[in-house]
Amino acid sequence: MSFTGIFHFFTNSPCDAAEPWQLGSQDAATPMMQGIIDLHHDIFFFLILILVFVSRILVRALWHFHSKKNPIPQRIVHGTTIEILRTIFPSIIPMFIAIPSFALLYSMDEVVVDPAMTIKAIGHQWYRSYEYSDYNSSDEQSLTFDSYTIPEDDPELGQSRLLEVDNRVVVPAKTHLRIIVTSADVPHSWAVPSSGVKCDAVPGRLNQISISVQREGVYYGQCSEICGTNHASIVVEAVSRKDYGSRVSNQLIPQTGEA
Amino acid sequence: MAKIKCMVRPALHLTAPRDPPPPPPTAQQYLKSQYHLEKEQLNTASKPVEEVVVPDSATEAVKEAVTAEVEESSSTPESSETPDAASGESSETPVAASSDSSESPDAASGKSSETADASSEESSEAGESITAATEGSSEITEKDNVGEPEAEETPGIKLETAPADFRFPTTNQSRHCFTRYVEYHRCIAAKGEDAPECDKFAKYYRSLCPGEWVDRWNEQRENGTFPGPL
Numbered sequence: 462m463s464f465t466g467i468f469h470f471f472t473n474s475p476c477d478a479a480e481p482w483q484l485g486s487q488d489a490a491t492p493m494m495q496g497i498i499d500l501h502h503d504i505f506f507f508l509i510l511i512l513v514f515v516s517r518i519l520v521r522a523l524w525h526f527h528s529k530k531n532p533i534p535q536r537i538v539h540g541t542t543i544e545i546l547r548t549i550f551p552s553i554i555p556m557f558i559a560i561p562s563f564a565l566l567y568s569m570d571e572v573v574v575d576p577a578m579t580i581k582a583i584g585h586q587w588y589r590s591y592e593y594s595d596y597n598s599s600d601e602q603s604l605t606f607d608s609y610t611i612p613e614d615d616p617e618l619g620q621s622r623l624l625e626v627d628n629r630v631v632v633p634a635k636t637h638l639r640i641i642v643t644s645a646d647v648p649h650s651w652a653v654p655s656s657g658v659k660c661d662a663v664p665g666r667l668n669q670i671s672i673s674v675q676r677e678g679v680y681y682g683q684c685s686e687i688c689g690t691n692h693a694s695i696v697v698e699a700v701s702r703k704d705y706g707s708r709v710s711n712q713l714i715p716q717t718g719e720a
Numbered sequence: 721m722a723k724i725k726c727m728v729r730p731a732l733h734l735t736a737p738r739d740p741p742p743p744p745p746t747a748q749q750y751l752k753s754q755y756h757l758e759k760e761q762l763n764t765a766s767k768p769v770e771e772v773v774v775p776d777s778a779t780e781a782v783k784e785a786v787t788a789e790v791e792e793s794s795s796t797p798e799s800s801e802t803p804d805a806a807s808g809e810s811s812e813t814p815v816a817a818s819s820d821s822s823e824s825p826d827a828a829s830g831k832s833s834e835t836a837d838a839s840s841e842e843s844s845e846a847g848e849s850i851t852a853a854t855e856g857s858s859e860i861t862e863k864d865n866v867g868e869p870e871a872e873e874t875p876g877i878k879l880e881t882a883p884a885d886f887r888f889p890t891t892n893q894s895r896h897c898f899t900r901y902v903e904y905h906r907c908i909a910a911k912g913e914d915a916p917e918c919d920k921f922a923k924y925y926r927s928l929c930p931g932e933w934v935d936r937w938n939e940q941r942e943n944g945t946f947p948g949p950l
Contacts, residue, residue, distance in 0.1 A: 570891065577879040579927040594926045595881045600938060603931050636879060641893060643930055660891075667928070669893040702879070 477655045478621050478681040487655040490680055490699070491672050494657030496565045504558055511554065569657075572671050576639035580630065584642075584649025584662040584684070587691035591630050593709065604709070610694040624681050629698040633705035634677045642668045647689065653682035653697055661686060674699040882924035893928060900925035901937060902948045909950065 477487055489495040525531065581592040585607075593604040608628045611617075616625055632638055642651045644662035651670075652659035660670045674680075674697070682695035700708060888896035904921035911917060925934070940946040 572884045572889070575883040576881055579881040581930055583930055583932075592931055594931070595879075595923070597923075597926045600926070600931070600934050603926075605931060633879065639881065639884075641897075641928065641930075645932065665894070667893040667897055667930075668891050670891070 477678055478624055479654070489657065490655040490674050490676060490678065491657055492675065493569050493672065494655060496568070497657050500561055500565050503561055507554055507558055572639075572669070574637055576637045576671055578633070578636065579639045579641060580632065581641045581643070582630070582651045582662070582695075584644040584646075584651070584688065584693070586646050586689050587684075587693045589626075589649075589651075589693055589695065590645075591628075596709075608693075608696070610691065621681065624683070624694050624696070626694050626696045629679070629696040631698050631700060631705060631708045632674060633702040634674050634699040636702060636705075637671060637673050640670050640672065642670065648686050649684050649688045649693070650686040651682070651695060652685040653680050653695055655680045656697065659685055677701060882927040897925060897928040897933070898948065900928055901934070902950065905941070905950050 477490065479487065486494070486498050486501070489498055526535075578593075578595050581594065583590045583592070588607050588609045590605060590607045597603055606628050608626045608630065610623060611620065611625045611627060613623055616622055640651065640658075640660075642660045642662045643666060644664045646664060648664070649662040650660060651662055656672050656674060658670050658672055660668050662668065677699050680697040680699070682697070684692040684695070882896075882900065885896055887899070900921055904918055904925055907915065907918035907921055937946060937948075941950070
C-alpha cells in the first residue's frame with residue numbers, strides 16, 4: 462500500500478486539487494467542466510452589468526433625493542415608459558442566462574456515444590470500492606478494490622491532507638467512461654470538481670454519469686453528501702490508454718488478489 | 721440515430737428512385753438485431769428497400785469493427801502472439817465481406833432482390849463470425865493477463881462495455897442492470913447453458929450491476945425467491 466503511494470508521488474504531482482484561498486474553479490479536465498466554467502463566465506457578464514446598473518440607480522437616488530438636498534418630496538406615482546422598460550428588460554436578461562444554461566444542462570445529462578468502459582463506484586462508510594467488471598468472465602471473478610483516505614497523521618511528503626487515497630481509480634484518458642455510482646449503506650456522493658461531476662450515491666439505486674477525461678493527471682474530489690465523520694476522498698488518475706491497459710493487467714489484479 | 725440515417729442514405733441513391741425513403745430503424749428492428757431474432761424475419765420483410773439497406777449497414781458495422789480492431793492492434797504494438805493472430809484473421813475476413821456486399825447494391829439495382837438477399841445473409845454471417853473472433857481474442861488476452869500478470873506489459877485489454885440503451889436514457893440505471901440480468905437468465909433458460917448468444921448479456925449485466933447485487937440475486941434464484949420474470 463505504502464509502496465503504491467510512493468510510486469504515485471514520484472510519477473504524478475497533485476496539480477488538480479483544491480488550493481488554499483482558491484477563488485475560481487479548478488482547471489477543467491473534461492468538456493463538461495469547460496462548459497461549466499464558460500457558463501459561469503457568461504453569467505458573470507450579466508451579473509456585473511446588473512450590479513453596476515442597479516447600484517448606480519440606488520446611489521443616484523440616495524444622493525439626489527436626500528432630505529437635506531430635496532426637502533419637498535416628489536409626488537410622481539406613474540411613469541408609463543419607465544414601467545414598460547423596467548418590466549421588459551429584466552424579463553429578457555434571464556433568457557440570455559437560461560438558454561446557455563439549459564443547453565449545458567441537457568448536454569451534460571445526455572449520453573451521446575456508447576461508453577468504452579464502465580466503472581462502478583460504490584460508497585461505504587468510509588471508503589469507496591471500485592469495480593472494473595468489463596473483463597469478467599464469471600460472477601465470482603471481479604476486479605474490485607477498496608480506496609481508503611490516507612489518515613490525517615500519515616500522508617507522505619507532498620501528499621494533500623485528507624485528500625489522498627491509498628488506491629486511486631485509474632482511468633484511460635480521452636475515453637468515454639460510464640461511472641455507475643451507488644452506495645452500500647448511507648447516501649454518499651461521488652464528486653470530482655475538475656471533471657465537473659457530482660453525483661449522489663443512493664443505496665439501491667445506480668446513478669450513471671458519463672465523463673471523458675481529456676488530459677492525463679490526478680484529480681481530487683471528496684464526498685459531497687453528509688455521510689458521517691470521515692468523508693471519504695476520491696482520487697481519479699487518468700493515464701493514457703496504453704498505460705491503462707498495463708496498469709489494469711499489472712497493478713489491479715494483484716491487488717484484488719491480496720484483498 | 722443520426723449516424724444510422726447517414727448510413728441509409730447512400731443505399732437509397734444506389735437502389736432506385738421508385739421506392740419511398742426507408743424509415744429510420746424502429747425500436748423493433750433495434751431489438752431484433754440485439755436479441756438475435758431470426759434472420760428470416762428481417763429478410764422476408766415486405767419492403768425491398770430494407771433488404772438492400774441491411775447489407776450496407778452490416779458492412780458498415782463490419783468496417784467499424786475492423787477499424788476498431790485495427791486501432792486496438794495499432795495502439796498495442798507489443799501485444800502477445802495470440803491476439804495478434806486473432807486480429808489478423810478478423811481483419812482478413814471483413815475485407816472479403818465488404819467487397820462482397822459492396823457489389824450487392826449494384827446487383828440489386830440491376831437484377832432481382834434475391835441476390836441482395838443472399839449477399840445480405842452472407843455479410844451478416846461474416847459480421848457474426850468477426851464478432852465471434854473478437855470475443856475469442858478478448859478471452860484469450862484475459863486469460864493471458866490472469867495467468868502472467870507481471871511477465872510483460874500486455875495492454876491487450878479491450879475497452880468494451882455495455883452500450884447505452886435507449887430504453888434507459890435516464891441517470892438512473894438500476895433497471896438497466898436488472899433487465900440485463902433477467903435477460904441473461906431468460907436467454908440461458910431458452911437456449912441452454914453456455915449458449916454463445918447469451919454471453920453478451922452476461923457481459924452487460926456484469927458491467928452494470930454491482931457485485932453485491934449479483935450475488936444477492938444469484939442467491940435468490942437458488943432459493944426460488946427472485947422477484948424478476950425468469
